[in-house]
Amino acid sequence: MKNSALEQRFRCGPIEASYENSRWFSGFMKVLYLLVGIYFFWLMTGEEMLVEHLDNWAVLAFCFWRIHRQDDVMCYVADKGLIVRRQFRSLREFYDDQFHEERNLIFLPYKDIFLISDNWQEIQLGQAEEGGIAVLPVHLQFLSKKNKQRLIDRIKKAHEADDDD
Structure with missing residues (x-):
């Protein structure tokens, strides 16, 4: 999805940055899917x-599709908040994530972000009061350390700007 379409859909202001999974992780997953694809191609021979080939063709197609999708953006940093990829929780959501990637994107205003978990798989939203926090599972665990720090810095900057107002 293009930045202008995201800006219009979420009304989040200009998009400042976008972050993908780390190069190391993406490269590792591409090689892994390539090896699985080669193995199933070898079985097909x-x-x-x-x-008898149909199941192998299906696995090959899935491997090539996952190799192609390894470079997907996991998080967009916008002026008014973050647009993150939500973790799928069911087979239907997994299907949506594969073929309709824009459906799993969600906008989180900076003021609503309370905490990002240590493993970067959850974002806690809301206020620090009883019953005031909601947990959103996300796909941020494989971002590079540098990009994780940039996200934290941007969230802190937005919170400080809100405190000044």
Whole structure:
């Protein structure tokens, strides 16, 4: 999805930055899917009938699709908040994440972000009072350390600006 479409959809102001998974993780996953694809291609060479190939073709297609999707943006930093990729919780949401990636994007205003968990798999939203916090599972655990620090700094900057107002 283009930045202008995201800005219009979420009304989040200009997008300042976008963050993908770290290069190391993306490269590792590409090699892993490539090896799985090669293995299933090798299995396919021993089969004679077309019907026997169908399951291998399906696995090959999935591997190539996942190799292509490794460079997806996991988080956008906008003027008014973050746009993050929500973690899927069901098979239907997994399907949506594969073919309709924009459906799993969610906008979080900076003022609502309370805490990012240590493992970067959850963002706590709301206020520090009983029953005032909601937990949102997200896909941020594989960002690079530098990008994680940039996100924390941007959230702190926004919170400080809100305190000054």
